[in-house]
Amino acid sequence: MIKRSVLYAGTMAAAVLAGSAAHAERGSDGELKILFWQAVSTLNPYLSGGTKEEYSSSMIIEPLARYNEKGELVPTLVTEIPTLENGGVAKDLLSMTWKLKTDVKWSDGTPFTADDVVFTWKYCTAPDGGCAQRAQYEGVKNVEAIDPHTVKITFTEPKPYPYSAFIGAQSPVIQKKQFENCVGPAAPGCTSANFGPIGTGPFVVKDFKANDVITYVANPNYRDPAKPAFATVTLKGGGDAASAARAVLETGEFDYAWNMQVEPEVLATMVAAGKGKLVTAFGTNVERIVLNWYNPDPALGDKRSTKEAGPHPALSDPAVRRALSLAIDRDIIDEAGYGEAGKPTCNIVPAPEAFNSTKNDSWCLKQDIEGANKLLDEAGWVKGADGIRAKNGVKLSFLYQTSTNSVRQAVQELVKDMWSQIGVGAELRNISASVFFGGDPASPDTFQKFYADVEMYTNNFSGTDPEKYLAEWMCNNVPAPANGWQGQNIPRYCNPKFDELLAVLSKTAEPAKREEISKQLNDMLTEEGAHIPLIHRGNVSSHSLTLEGVKINGWDSELWNIADWSRKK
Known part of the structure; x- marks a missing residue:
């Protein structure tokens, strides 16, 4: 069993406490318990094509834009979606420009900048890097930082549908400072970074045991001071789909379970227990x-x-x-x-x-x-x-x-x-x-x-x-x-x-x-x-009847809006 602990300096611990005190809603709902019967092996989706890695890491690292539950592209780390109409996509379709939000920080407190976006592209397209998501960057000729909050993507040829790189759970932005020595053949060996990426999302990794359990805590530097509502998240892996469904629908031991690949008649019996519901x-x-x-x-x-x-x-x-x-x-x-x-x-x-x-x-x-x-x-x-x-x-x-x-x-x-x-x-x-x-x-x-x-x-x-x-x-x-x-x-x-x-x-x-x-x-x-x-x-997933804010999403990570989840009062 591989174990990684993310140790916090006193300043970060103090920041968590200060954030909780100043904004009572952040962390006020205690622990959220999630169950993935397919256990998570890494928190770097660029080194795994598995959905479980994409979902579990989406709580930490984020793309520039993502898809909501309606399949609509919505801004995440940017001010708007570039289009021909707003000038973000060039008329010759050979480039697009993203305007980054100016108030985003990494969970370590450092600024999120265009250099991180440029680096992410270089990381995934590096020779012999084994990037599982390389197809997301197909046709990208160059990514450059125009200024700290402006990124320009240039394509090898006109790109009528340019929304691929840095979009959705498969293509998040990773921090240059953390991963700059993990490029190419060195990527798989960067265990500390791969198991505990520094992110811009609502949660931070506190402890990671590969193929077993992950403990997250609320990100003290998350851009919305009132979120997330949960102070901690425990994501347990292993078992099977039926036991995962039972842990939410019958026993109430967990709040959310992903991927209910269970016989329909078995699920119907579990739902009748009245502890949870299925969402599809x-x-x-x-x-x-x-x-x-x-x-x-x-x-x-x-x-x-x-x-x-x-x-x-x-x-x-x-x-x-x-x-x-x-x-x-x-x-x-x-x-x-x-x-x-x-x-x-x-x-x-x-x-x-x-x-x-x-x-x-x-x-x-x-x-x-x-x-x-x-x-x-x-x-x-x-x-x-x-x-x-x-x-x-x-x-x-x-x-x-x-x-x-x-x-x-x-x-x-x-x-x-x-x-x-x-x-x-x-x-x-x-x-x-x-x-x-x-x-x-x-x-x-x-x-x-x-x-x-x-x-x-x-x-x-x-x-x-x-x-x-x-x-x-x-x-x-x-x-x-x-x-x-x-x-x-x-x-x-x-x-x-x-x-x-x-x-x-x-x-x-x-x-x-x-x-x-x-x-x-x-x-x-x-x-x-x-x-x-x-x-x-x-x-098909299941969640407790006490859980609010879940919007099941078939177009992106199911945990795409976990910052908005809360416990019924």
Whole structure:
């Protein structure tokens, strides 16, 4: 167990007390207890693509702007959102200018300036830095400080939709002074900074035990002297989704629990206890099965699941990828594991509605065992005595991994049975969520390293425009040893035509054309089998009936407005 304690000098402790005395509302509601059954591994979202890291760190470090519960872009550390109308976005679309608020301080009392914003860009784009959020800075040519409170971003080419860098929980600003010696290959080794970032948000880290528990205290230098209402926050990690739900809905031991991936009928029984409520928001979450386009054979050693390993011996066949999707009954999976909190989908970009494609629904949404078998027959995959198909000595038998969760294990069993009907075998494996989503480059069990044939998880994107999300499937975002396994192109999909079309999207201003191109990119990923989308998931969390101010958000961190949470009096 790794433990980090953030020790406060007497001046900071005095500041906390002074702030509490001068502004009675700050800290007046005592302790807030949050439960993440997927434990947090780091508080630096640039070193992890996991939602749990993005949410837990969003209480500390903030972006220039974020999305509210309606999907609207709102200022956080700036005075306004730059637009063509207010002159913040240049007429040639080659640059944008942000005006920083002048009253923002870091939690250590030093001024928040444009230099910190410039540094954050350099940090994430540094060679060999392994930045998990590099796609957020795609197309950024330069970031410069015009003055201490003005930042200019210049793009490599006209950027009709410029809202990506420094926006949302995936792209916060980090302090230059704290991280300036943590750039490039040095980034993962900066444990003190990664476990206790200095921030501008409502809370400060007091104590961090990786994969276990985090203790926060109210930031004495937070820009609103009356907030946050809670003096401390305890964020506990571990367990499972069902026990997390029970701790809020039945026992009342915790105030808030994230990600209630629990069978609908089980949740209904818990809610009946009368201690808490469920809150749901449909954003862009999609539960998907990802197919490994590289060979993950353990005999390949360090080369496994890398370009050097070569194509996957079976999943490189388009017929196999299509057959695996055809064999799945998404309606059964939805009914068994999600109920009203899920919708069958064939898209990796299911929302907003204007971006939701229907092109693949005709072949993908309904199970077609006969069609899947025919595809494999025609492709020369022949069933053996054991019922498993093979071709040229390669068997259609896959290691299928996911995180430990009762719903996911139930889905694994359902999919295994469905695939058996087309002559495909599956060895099921589940890994602790804190490890699977942890992003530790030394671990063989992370979803980024992908030492399996297929794996299943949920991912999403912040905001309402999918350009930066779709950029994750570019060839240069494949996880590899050179980038610390932090690339977000998990299937190792690489199609130059996809990259070219994405470049067209980045230059397109007309909303209808952006929607059309985004759908085309989405359709390519599904048609070519980069993944098998299963369920468009609602964000389902639970909170105590004594908790006020919660606004469930499907477009950003669920904890985006935690400064406004309070206890009912």
